[in-house]
Each structure stands twice: as C-alpha cells, then as structure tokens.
Amino acid sequence: MELLLGQSCIWWPMVGEGRTLISCGIKTMERSENYLIWLQKGEMLLKPHSRVQVFEGAEDNLPDRDALRAALAIRQLAEGLTADDLLLVLISGGGSALLPAPIPPVTLEEKQTLTRLLAARGATIQELNTIRKALSQLKGGGLAQAAYPAQVVSLILSDVVGDPVEVIASGPTVASSHSVQDCLHILNRYGLRAALPRSVKTVLSRADSDPHGPRTCGHVLNVIIGSNVLALAEAQRQAEALGYQAVVLSAAMQGWGTPAAHRDDRYQCHGHPPLVPAASVMA
Numbered sequence: 001m002e003l004l005l006g007q008s009c010i011w012w013p014m015v016g017e018g019r020t021l022i023s024c025g026i027k028t029m030e031r032s033e034n035y036l037i038w039l040q041k042g043e044m045l046l047k048p049h050s051r052v053q054v055f056e057g058a059e060d061n062l063p064d065r066d067a068l069r070a071a072l073a074i075r076q077l078a079e080g081l082t083a084d085d086l087l088l089v090l091i092s093g094g095g096s097a098l099l100p101a102p103i104p105p106v107t108l109e110e111k112q113t114l115t116r117l118l119a120a121r122g123a124t125i126q127e128l129n130t131i132r133k134a135l136s137q138l139k140g141g142g143l144a145q146a147a148y149p150a151q152v153v154s155l156i157l158s159d160v161v162g163d164p165v166e167v168i169a170s171g172p173t174v175a176s177s178h179s180v181q182d183c184l185h186i187l188n189r190y191g192l193r194a195a196l197p198r199s200v201k202t203v204l205s206r207a208d209s210d211p212h213g214p215r216t217c218g219h220v221l222n223v224i225i226g227s228n229v230l231a232l233a234e235a236q237r238q239a240e241a242l243g244y245q246a247v248v249l250s251a252a253m254q255g256w257g258t259p260a261a262h263r264d265d266r267y268q269c270h271g272h273p274p275l276v277p278a279a280s281v282m283a
Contacts, residue, residue: 063100068108071101071138078143081150089143089152093159095169096129101137105199111135114192114200121190125160129170130178130186135203140166140176144217152220158227161252165222175217180204228252 055073057066081087102111111132118128133140144152154173156165166174183204187193224230229251239246 058097071099078146083149085150087147087152089154092157127186132170133176134183139170143172144220154222155225
C-alpha cells in the first residue's frame with residue numbers, strides 16, 4: 001500500500017478483520033515520523049524494535065481507562081500538526097469504544113453508563129453514536145478538527161448498512177449532522193432524559209449555544225475501502241467467473257433470515273428456477 005505521507009500518521013483503529021490491514025500498513029507507517037496504532041487488547045504482536053507505537057484497550061469492546069489514555073495521546077498528536085502535514089487515518093467498525101474522550105465535565109464512567117442504558121433499552125447503533133458524538137471531543141469530526149490545518153485522509157471499513165460515514169466508529173473525521181435536539185429526542189424516546197447526570201446536561205446545553213456552530217471538515221477526504229456492497233460485488237464476480245448465475249439479493253440484510261424466503265426471492269428474480277448453477281449472495 002503506497003501512500004504519500006507528511007510528517008505524521010495515525011493509523012486508527014485496528015480491530016477484528018483490521019488485523020490484515022495492520023500488516024499491509026506497517027511499511028507505510030515506518031516512513032512516517034509519528035505513527036500510532038490503536039486496537040483492542042491482544043490483537044497484534046510487533047517485531048522487536050519496531051518503530052510503530054501501539055496502544056491497546058477497550059477490552060470486550062468497552063471503553064476503559066487505557067482507551068482514554070490512548071485517545072488523549074492521539075488528540076495531542078493531531079493538535080501538533082501543521083498545514084504541511086498529512087494525517088492518515090484507518091477507521092473500522094468498533095472504533096467508538098476505542099476512542100473515548102468525553103467532553104468535560106462528563107466522565108468516562110458517566111458516558112459508559114448512559115451508553116449501556118441506551119443499548120439495554122433497544123437503541124440502534126445510529127442512536128447510540130449520535131449520543132456518543134455529542135459528548136465526545138474526538139467523535140463527530142472532532143479528530144479532524146484537532147488536526148486542522150493538516151490535510152486528513154481517512155480510509156474506512158464500514159460495518160454499518162448503507163455505509164453512512166458519520167456513523168461508522170462515530171465519525172471521528174466526519175462532521176456530525178445531528179443537533180442537540182436530536183439527542184434530546186433519543187433520550188426522551190428511551191425515558192432517560194430526566195435521569196441525565198448534571199454533567200451531560202451541561203455539555204448538551206453548551207453545544208446548543210456554541211457561537212462557533214457545528215464542526216466542518218473541508219480539509220478531509222473520507223473514502224470507503226471496504227463494505228458489504230463492495231464485498232458482495234466481488235463475491236458476485238467470483239461466482240460468475242466459476243460459471244454460476246449469481247444474484248445479489250440484498251446488501252442490507254439485518255438479523256436472521258430464513259432459507260426458504262431467500263430461495264423464493266431468487267426464483268422471483270429469474271421468473272423460474274435458474275437453468276444454470278445459481279448462487280445467492282447476501283450480507
């Protein structure tokens with residue numbers, strides 16, 4: 001993987017399938033003066049004397065003190081960049097837990113508790129990340145803002161249906177389109193607004209009256225390099241190369257499907273059972 005780099009590079013975060021991309025990115029990072037990898041504990045072992053600095057945390061995909069320390073180190077590096085630098089960021093699903101930097105006076109524990117309560121009451125990933133962004137220094141475009149005036153390139157592996165870049169890992173390099181009113185609507189929906197800690201109320205009220213307005217990310221290029229849609233397209237090409245008549249039934253499957261329903265959909269697409277070997281591709 002050849003990329004033109006400035007003086008600083010954050011490769012963040014690497015989780016799950018991201019381990020393959022870590023291996024691909026090491027040579028690129030070795031050319032930079034600063035390089036950070038941020039991933040869940042136990043995901044990677046470096047060779048002796050590697051120049052790459054690794055932070056680990058967010059065990060069991062939950063933000064913790066190790067994650068907080070790494071997030072603050074990443075913010076410090078980003079804030080030290082200049083207009084002559086390029087910040088390279090690799091983002092994958094699971095990044096929300098890996099970059100916790102609550103806006104004071106909100107504490108890590110308060111943010112954890114609120115997120116846990118929302119999840120327990122059935123909040124969607126979009127709703128969870130809307131709240132996370134509103135209470136974070138780095139999510140919702142905060143990392144990109146910290147890096148300004150450096151140029152930022154984010155290569156993104158999507159784990160969210162539809163690939164909304166501001167939702168994936170809570171969008172550290174994407175300006176949030178959500179308002180304080182959106183947050184309050186979510187909190188009302190799940191019966192949590194009245195029980196909010198004073199610190200959370202303070203941050204939300206402060207954001208609502210911020211004279212600087214919402215964050216902007218005009219110095220950022222966000223690129224989806226992996227997603228269900230891309231994987232399905234390649235699976236279809238490979239199946240067709242093997243002689244199958246491949247049909248992508250859906251790129252938006254969520255939850256559990258039934259084989260019978262998938263078979264009926266396939267026949268409906270053809271109008272009759274296919275005459276050549278058929279392959280159904282779903283994600």
